Amino acid sequence: DTEVTQTPKHLVMGMTNKKSLKCEQHMGHRAMYWYKQKAKKPPELMFVYSYEKLSINESVPSRFSPECPNSSLLNLHLHALQPEDSALYLCASSQGLPGVSGNTIYFGEGSWLTVV
Amino acid sequence: AQTVTQSQPEMSVQEAETVTLSCTYDTSESDYYLFWYKQPPSRQMILVIRQEAYKQQNATENRFSVNFQKAAKSFSLKISDSQLGDAAMYFCAYRTSEIQGAQKLVFGQGTRLTINP
Numbered sequence: 636d637t638e639v640t641q642t643p644k645h646l647v648m649g650m651t652n653k654k655s656l657k658c659e660q661h662m663g664h665r666a667m668y669w670y671k672q673k674a675k676k677p678p679e680l681m682f683v684y685s686y687e688k689l690s691i692n693e694s695v696p697s698r699f700s701p702e703c704p705n706s707s708l709l710n711l712h713l714h715a716l717q718p719e720d721s722a723l724y725l726c727a728s729s730q731g732l733p734g735v736s737g738n739t740i741y742f743g744e745g746s747w748l749t750v751v
Numbered sequence: 752a753q754t755v756t757q758s759q760p761e762m763s764v765q766e767a768e769t770v771t772l773s774c775t776y777d778t779s780e781s782d783y784y785l786f787w788y789k790q791p792p793s794r795q796m797i798l799v800i801r802q803e804a805y806k807q808q809n810a811t812e813n814r815f816s817v818n819f820q821k822a823a824k825s826f827s828l829k830i831s832d833s834q835l836g837d838a839a840m841y842f843c844a845y846r847t848s849e850i851q852g853a854q855k856l857v858f859g860q861g862t863r864l865t866i867n868p
Contacts, residue, residue, distance in 0.1 A: 666853040677842055677858035678796070685853040723794055729854065739786070740846070740856055742796035 638662070639743035641726050647749045650716060656746045658709040658726030666690075667709040668727040668740065669701060678725055684709060716750045723747055753778045753845050757859035764833045765867050771818075772828045772862045774843030784846040785819070786856070787828045791839040799841070802826065830864075838866045 639660045648654045658667065666685045670678035683691035684703040698720075700712040709726055723745045729738040754777045764770035776785070787799040802810045802819050810817050814831045830837055843859040 668853070672794075675861075677861055678856075680855055683853040683855070690853050691855065725796060727796075738854060739798060739801060740854065741798065742788075744793065744795040747794075 639726055639728055639741055641724075641743040641746050643746060644744070645747045645749075647751060648713065648716065649751055650718075652716075653712070653714045655713065656711040656724055656726075656748070658711075658743060659707055660728040660741075661707060662728065662741070663706075664728035664730050664741075665706055666729045666738070667703060668729075669709070669711050670725040670727060670742075672723040672725055672745070674722075682711075713748070716748075718750050721749045753780075753847060753857045755843055755845050755857050755859040757843055757862050759862045760860070761863045761865070763865040763867055764830075766833055766835060768833055769829060769831045770833055770864065772830075772841055772843075772864070774826045774828070774859055776824050776826065776843070776845050778824070778845065780848060783848065785817075785826045786844040786846065787815070787817070787826075788842045788844060788858075789837075789839045790842065790861075791836075796842070800828065833866050835866050835868065838864060840864075 642657045668683050669681040672678040680693050681695045682701040687703045698715045702710040725745045726743040727740045729740045756775045783804045785802045789797045789799050800810050800812045800815050809819050816829045818827045840861045840863050842861045844856045847855040
């Protein structure tokens with residue numbers, strides 16, 4: 636079972652709103668990721684959590700705030716976004732076992748975000 | 752930094768025929784992993800096939816196979832007996848070495864594959 640679940644599927648928010656995207660996996664994976672994908676472009680890495688600690692932040696603006704409450708959950712808190720932040724946000728996970736190579740990264744279906 | 756290049760923005764093939772998607776990459780690492788992901792209109796990224804750089808044997812998954820040329824840094828995907836459900840955007844991806852138990856995927860720009868009935 637390689638399932639990563641993201642909610643909501645679609646989100647429309649104003650520039651002054653605060654909202655959150657949620658991601659859940661029950662595969663026992665210890666690494667979780669947020670990617671951003673604009674239309675007709677490849678996904679771009681935003682954040683990586685490993686063992687519930689932030690291990691990679693790809694210089695993402697502070698209006699995006701990740702949170703990993705436990706090993707199964709990953710949130711992305713959104714505040715004061717701009718219209719250019721409208722995109723598909725993909726969550727992903729992998730086993731993330733240190734020293735174990737070959738961990739495949741599995742993706743969720745994504746959350747479509749529109750900022751108006 | 753690693754880079755991945757897909758030189759074919761779009762390709763089309765007749766149903767039941769074979770098509771090959773190209774991918775080249777650049778890296779100074781000796782041990783790495785390469786992947787092909789498929790992204791249909793539903794937008795979910797689906798793993799198609801993966802290749803370990805230390806393995807000389809080309810990976811195969813049913814109708815999907817790769818031609819991995821390590822010295823040339825080339826990693827092409829062959830789809831045999833193309834089916835309508837294969838229509839999607841295909842991304843080639845390079846997985847970097849681990850950073851604190853996590854990896855980064857570097858994606859190519861993608862190739863949009865159309866299957867003609």
